[in-house]
Amino acid sequence: MTKHYTHKPVLLKETVRHLVTDKNGVYVDGTLGMAGHAMGILSELNKQGRVIAIDWDPEMIELAKKQLSNCEEQVTVVKGNFADIDEILPRENIAKISGVLFDLGVSSLHFDKPSRGFGFKHNGPLDMRISPENPLTAYTIINKWPYEQIEHLIRISGERFSNKITKLIVNERAKNTIVGTSDLKSLIEKNFVCRKDKIHPATRTFLALRLAVNSELDNLLKGIHNATHFMAKGSRMCIITFHSLEDRIVKETFKSMVKLGGWEMITKKPVKPSDEEIENNHRARSAKLRVIEKTEA
Ligand SMILES: C[S@@+](CC[C@H](N)C(=O)[O-])C[C@H]1O[C@@H](n2cnc3c(N)ncnc32)[C@H](O)[C@@H]1O
Structure with missing residues (x-):
């Protein structure tokens, strides 16, 4: 029997509320996973709005496509590394975006499926690759x-x-x-x-x-840097981190962007999940959402 994997999107309402500033805009979900956030974003958009949804893992892409089958016209699903967003967006003829989300790390499936080798609850091969091409x-x-x-x-x-x-x-x-x-x-x-x-x-x-x-910290830095070139005035970058190494990079990079000018920090302190969310989803306990907005064209 095929096991049914699920992933509860973390800080869903808070992320969508911060990210969507233009209901007709083009948004990038750089970490599609099981499409929880992508569907949350889509539910806020008008018919003209679009989501470019990227994931590095072909297994996640297949699962997400099923979730998104009712909104195919508004979503383009791309298998790729979000660090290469500067190659992905031109291929899709996108010059400007209204926002980008990175919900970092791996999904519940990665931990729950022993053959992927991410977790130690069950035995599996020492693999841990997000992309099988790695x-x-x-x-x-x-x-x-x-x-x-x-x-x-x-x-x-x-x-x-x-x-x-x-x-x-x-x-x-x-x-x-x-x-x-x-x-x-x-x-x-x-x-x-x-x-x-x-x-x-x-x-x-x-x-x-x-x-x-998975060169996760390098990908994070490249992803932030490469996405900035496509962001329209008033667009936002939302990043959800799950450990201090990632969070430090996001915090410091956002700070230096503000210092350089043309950016405003929207979250002075990171947004954290409520006690209720943590109770319903243990994996949310260490999540932090940071948001920055582009203030110049
Ligand atoms: C925390 S999950 C995202 C969950 C998703 N927001 C949802 O609601 O289901 C992170 C996802 O990002 C993907 N991922 C990790 N690093 C990536 C990268 N460099 N480029 C593209 N996808 C990546 C993983 O395969 C995983 O599916």
């Missing part, structure tokens, strides 16, 4: 990369014990290839105390691998 997998990093490179990527994810974890990995792989997410999880788990009130000791290592495999 030649790099977590397996390659864990089993082939030198100590220094692995330690560096784990350290910059905010893991205090990057040295200890990397030593465990390097010692283990000298004896046995580390194949599955469970192998990596138990290797770390066996050597750390798991406390109920703390995150699992493998959490930051898994995040670090995902970020490195």
